[in-house]
Amino acid sequence: MRNSILFIFLLLAANVYSQSPDWSVNASLYQYNMTFTVVLNVNGTVLTNSNDKVGAFVNGENRGEATVVYNANAKKYVAYLTVLANTAAETISFKIYDSTNDVIISVPKTEIFEINKNIGGAFQSYSIANPILGSQAKINSFSFQGITSESTSITNNTVSVEVLSTVDITSLTPVFTTESNGKLYLNKVLQVSSNNTLDFTNDVVYEVLSEDESLKEVYTVKVKKIVNTSANNITFSSASFTYDGTQKSLAIGGTLPAGTSVTYSNNGLTNVGSKQVTATISGASFQAVVFTANLTVTQAPITGVTFSDTNFTYDGTEKTMSIVGNLPNGTSLNYVLNTRTNAGTQEAFALITGDNYVNLVLKANLTVEEAVFGGFTLNDKSYEYDGNPKSILVTENIPNGTSVSYENNNKIDAGIYEIVATISKENYKDIVLKANLTIDKLTLRNFSLGDEIYVYDGNPKSLKISGSFPEGASVSYSNNSFTNVGSYEVTATVTGNNYTNFTLKGSLIIAKANLNGFSFEDKNFVFDGTPKSLEISGNLPEGVSVSYSANNIKDAGAYEITAIISGANHISKVLKATLTISKATLQSYTLNNESYVFDGNTKSIKIKECLPEGASVSYTNNEVSNVGVYEVTATISGANYTAQVLKATLSIVKATLNGLGLTSKNFVYDGTPKSLAILGNLPNGVSVSYSSNSFTNAGSHEVTATISGANYEDLILRANVIIAKATLIGFTLDDENFEYDGTQKSLSVSGILPNGVSISYLNNSFTDAGSYKVTATISGANYQDLTLKANAIIAKANQTITFNKITIPSDKNEFNLEATSSSGLEILYTSSNTDVAIVSGNLVFIVGNGMATITASQPGNNNFNPAENKSQELNITTLGAKSEIFNTKSVLLYPNPVNSNLKLKLNTKQPQVISIFDTTGKIIKTINGYQSEKNIDVSNFTAGSYFIKIKDTEGRISVKSFIKN
Numbered sequence: 001m002r003n004s005i006l007f008i009f010l011l012l013a014a015n016v017y018s019q020s021p022d023w024s025v026n027a028s029l030y031q032y033n034m035t036f037t038v039v040l041n042v043n044g045t046v047l048t049n050s051n052d053k054v055g056a057f058v059n060g061e062n063r064g065e066a067t068v069v070y071n072a073n074a075k076k077y078v079a080y081l082t083v084l085a086n087t088a089a090e091t092i093s094f095k096i097y098d099s100t101n102d103v104i105i106s107v108p109k110t111e112i113f114e115i116n117k118n119i120g121g122a123f124q125s126y127s128i129a130n131p132i133l134g135s136q137a138k139i140n141s142f143s144f145q146g147i148t149s150e151s152t153s154i155t156n157n158t159v160s161v162e163v164l165s166t167v168d169i170t171s172l173t174p175v176f177t178t179e180s181n182g183k184l185y186l187n188k189v190l191q192v193s194s195n196n197t198l199d200f201t202n203d204v205v206y207e208v209l210s211e212d213e214s215l216k217e218v219y220t221v222k223v224k225k226i227v228n229t230s231a232n233n234i235t236f237s238s239a240s241f242t243y244d245g246t247q248k249s250l251a252i253g254g255t256l257p258a259g260t261s262v263t264y265s266n267n268g269l270t271n272v273g274s275k276q277v278t279a280t281i282s283g284a285s286f287q288a289v290v291f292t293a294n295l296t297v298t299q300a301p302i303t304g305v306t307f308s309d310t311n312f313t314y315d316g317t318e319k320t321m322s323i324v325g326n327l328p329n330g331t332s333l334n335y336v337l338n339t340r341t342n343a344g345t346q347e348a349f350a351l352i353t354g355d356n357y358v359n360l361v362l363k364a365n366l367t368v369e370e371a372v373f374g375g376f377t378l379n380d381k382s383y384e385y386d387g388n389p390k391s392i393l394v395t396e397n398i399p400n401g402t403s404v405s406y407e408n409n410n411k412i413d414a415g416i417y418e419i420v421a422t423i424s425k426e427n428y429k430d431i432v433l434k435a436n437l438t439i440d441k442l443t444l445r446n447f448s449l450g451d452e453i454y455v456y457d458g459n460p461k462s463l464k465i466s467g468s469f470p471e472g473a474s475v476s477y478s479n480n481s482f483t484n485v486g487s488y489e490v491t492a493t494v495t496g497n498n499y500t501n502f503t504l505k506g507s508l509i510i511a512k513a514n515l516n517g518f519s520f521e522d523k524n525f526v527f528d529g530t531p532k533s534l535e536i537s538g539n540l541p542e543g544v545s546v547s548y549s550a551n552n553i554k555d556a557g558a559y560e561i562t563a564i565i566s567g568a569n570h571i572s573k574v575l576k577a578t579l580t581i582s583k584a585t586l587q588s589y590t591l592n593n594e595s596y597v598f599d600g601n602t603k604s605i606k607i608k609e610c611l612p613e614g615a616s617v618s619y620t621n622n623e624v625s626n627v628g629v630y631e632v633t634a635t636i637s638g639a640n641y642t643a644q645v646l647k648a649t650l651s652i653v654k655a656t657l658n659g660l661g662l663t664s665k666n667f668v669y670d671g672t673p674k675s676l677a678i679l680g681n682l683p684n685g686v687s688v689s690y691s692s693n694s695f696t697n698a699g700s701h702e703v704t705a706t707i708s709g710a711n712y713e714d715l716i717l718r719a720n721v722i723i724a725k726a727t728l729i730g731f732t733l734d735d736e737n738f739e740y741d742g743t744q745k746s747l748s749v750s751g752i753l754p755n756g757v758s759i760s761y762l763n764n765s766f767t768d769a770g771s772y773k774v775t776a777t778i779s780g781a782n783y784q785d786l787t788l789k790a791n792a793i794i795a796k797a798n799q800t801i802t803f804n805k806i807t808i809p810s811d812k813n814e815f816n817l818e819a820t821s822s823s824g825l826e827i828l829y830t831s832s833n834t835d836v837a838i839v840s841g842n843l844v845f846i847v848g849n850g851m852a853t854i855t856a857s858q859p860g861n862n863n864f865n866p867a868e869n870k871s872q873e874l875n876i877t878t879l880g881a882k883s884e885i886f887n888t889k890s891v892l893l894y895p896n897p898v899n900s901n902l903k904l905k906l907n908t909k910q911p912q913v914i915s916i917f918d919t920t921g922k923i924i925k926t927i928n929g930y931q932s933e934k935n936i937d938v939s940n941f942t943a944g945s946y947f948i949k950i951k952d953t954e955g956r957i958s959v960k961s962f963i964k965n
Contacts, residue, residue: 030084037120041129051099074122127212134180134211145173165257224287236291307362378433449504520575527584591646598655662717733788799823803870819856845959897963900939906932
């Protein structure tokens with residue numbers, strides 16, 4: 001059991017007896033083991049240095065350690081850790097040694113020891129990390145590069161993606177994200193989002209590993225095309241048909257995408273009704289599309305059948321009507337109100353019905369017309385008005401069952417009347433007879449109208465007819481009843497409805513009257529500006545007025561006034577008198593001195609008082625506008641007044657300039673001069689002068705404006721011309737990609753620099769692969785600084801390995817490997833079978849017969865991608881008995897790594913020959929007669945990897961490796 005433990009421990013852990021640093025374990029003290037395939041991670045970075053290690057501890061005691069190696073098949077760095085114990089269920093804790101930073105890191109994670117249990121593998125390794133990595137294995141999002149998905153859902157570890165039918169799903173590039181940095185694998189190959197093109201015709205199955213690789217989930221991606229009904233004009237519409245006895249159905253409209261077909265269910269309908277039809281479009285790699293639509297057959301109209309109005313003549317028998325035309329199959333006919341005997345009209349109905357037809361109701365009028373009968377007369381008749389009723393009657397006798405009625409009969413007043421006699425009998429047409437009844441008017445006699453003459457007295461005058469009027473007769477006058485003087489013809493008209501009208505005429509004359517009792521006297525006035533006039537004395541009769549000539553006078557003077565008294569009904573009278581108006585004396589007026597501030601307008605002085613009507617004032621040396629002192633004279637005169645002269649002084653002083661301003665103004669630098677201008681309009685005679693009023697460069701500059709004029713006080717204004725720095729445009733600093741070639745790289749700004757502008761770069765010189773943030777600052781005295789940023793990315797270069805053919809020497813069991821990388825980086829070698837060959841550095845030790853694959857690899861560095869591995873097969877069959885390798889498992893080497901003294905534990909007490917050499921094959925130390933577990937002093941060795949070869953007395957060889965700290 002111990003030998004088995006020792007074998008596994010040596011094979012997988014590569015030297016259990018170790019110290020890393022100060023870590024040690026005595027394998028001989030333990031009988032059980034538990035193995036781990038481990039990935040180490042510190043602060044989110046996988047450890048890849050061959051000196052990085054992991055230690056396992058129980059209650060602080062080291063129980064195992066392992067270093068990091070590269071697994072070419074899994075393309076990852078792992079450590080093969082074996083943990084030792086004597087009992088199960090112990091709690092294992094872990095520590096990481098980060099050789100790059102030379103720190104030991106405790107890991108917040110434990111495991112329970114289980115005998116012979118293995119945790120982790122090359123694909124799904126056991127994570128030992130600080131901080132703890134994510135444990136979620138979940139796809140958060142999934143899409144395809146350059147493709148717009150119509151719908152995407154992730155349910156129960158199934159990703160369903162629908163795309164348009166035009167998408168080629170045989171070549172899609174997945175774009176995805178995972179929860180907490182989980183990794184996606186296809187057939188154990190790590191997938192990178194946006195980096196793998198796959199065929200999704202069939203379902204694609206991915207494995208999702210959590211970041212700590214503790215959880216693995218299987219996701220199935222299903223990609224289905226959808227039928228783009230809009231692009232292909234595909235429709236499935238409801239339709240309605242009119243019943244015609246044939247079967248109706250629905251059909252898809254538009255063009256089906258290649259590879260699809262349509263199936264229908266519940267399609268087809270003959271009789272009237274409605275049903276829902278389903279159409280399903282489907283095909284390989286297509287998401288089925290289901291349409292529903294309604295198929296309807298509606299009732300047909302009944303045509304070709306008529307039901308027309310029919311007339312009959314009354315004869316005492318029953319009458320009926322019938323339809324014309326053929327009834328469709330499945331219909332029936334019923335009549336309503338379709339019999340009549342007596343004369344008259346009624347609406348009859350024909351009702352045609354059937355399940356597949358719209359009910360048809362036809363209407364027609366059934367008419368029985370009245371019969372004709374005759375043999376009657378009604379004659380015209382005339383009378384002269386006498387005040388008694390007059391009428392006309394049918395001449396013949398009226399038989400039984402027959403009646404007669406009269407309209408407009410029995411008249412008294414004169415006129416011509418149409419008499420209507422209607423003779424009626426049931427079922428016969430009425431006989432209507434007409435005749436004229438005439439009543440002539442009566443003529444009146446013995447009436448007269450005489451002439452009359454009156455003198456005007458203000459009262460109305462009229463004429464009147466003589467004679468007596470019978471009942472119903474009357475007289476009306478025209479142009480009668482007058483008051484004023486004149487000669488008038490009066491007309492009298494005698495009328496009556498039953499009498500002949502007649503007219504009489506007469507003359508009415510009214511003569512003028514005389515005017516008496518009036519006088520008109522002379523009168524004197526003094527001018528006061530108001531009109532003066534004379535008036536007659538005496539009362540004017542009604543209708544009489546007086547008119548004056550040259551009356552109502554204002555101005556001074558002597559005037560003869562004439563008064564004429566007249567009226568239409570009186571004889572006119574003329575009277576005369578004299579009106580005299582004397583001149584008035586003017587009151588005292590004042591003309592005061594005035595002073596004004598110049599405003600460009602004409603200034604003047606005026607007397608303060610108001611002049612009476614007819615007086616005026618004239619000024620001399622008045623109406624001036626410029627600054628100065630002026631004597632003004634005012635002369636007041638008028639035809640009705642005595643003239644008056646006044647004097648005063650008019651002064652105009654300088655004005656203050658207002659409404660003008662000089663405002664600071666902001667500009668943006670553009671290389672052209674900038675200046676200010678005053679705001680406002682300069683008055684006439686005023687000018688402005690500027691000092692320092694033209695600037696080009698950015699800054700704040702003071703401008704002075706002096707405004708002056710003969711009629712104004714000088715005005716001085718100040719303001720600033722502010723020229724802001726311009727914005728630099730038209731420059732770009734673009735991202736650029738390079739591939740590492742050992743030469744220096746940099747970025748450059750594109751664009752033309754204006755005068756006075758320069759560029760400075762920050763972090764713009766780089767050689768090694770990586771991503772660099774470059775900053776370019778463009779600046780100038782008249783411009784705002786412009787800062788541009790861009791990324792320069794130097795991608796790692798590819799490299800290749802040249803692995804010279806291995807030649808196995810016939811005279812020794814070790815030899816050097818020869819391989820080089822195009823990058824010049826160190827080649828790493830591994831053996832697939834350490835029972836046949838052990839590799840250290842570039843030195844191979846043959847330790848047994850069998851097959852082994854020697855692999856040359858170069859994992860790359862900051863500037864180079866990993867090279868493709870090169871391998872060669874070793875087939876060892878020539879080891880003889882004398883050179884047989886003795887059992888490597890029987891030799892234990894400890895501690896490893898070692899600081900000063902190294903020991904070998906051998907299963908023999910026989911002395912051995914010990915040789916120690918470095919990775920180049922150079923012998924460093926030889927010991928003859930070495931005894932088991934004796935100290936081997938390596939304290940003066942340079943730190944690094946070494947081989948120790950043990951040769952027993954029979955010439956058999958065992959080779960071990962160790963690390964000197």
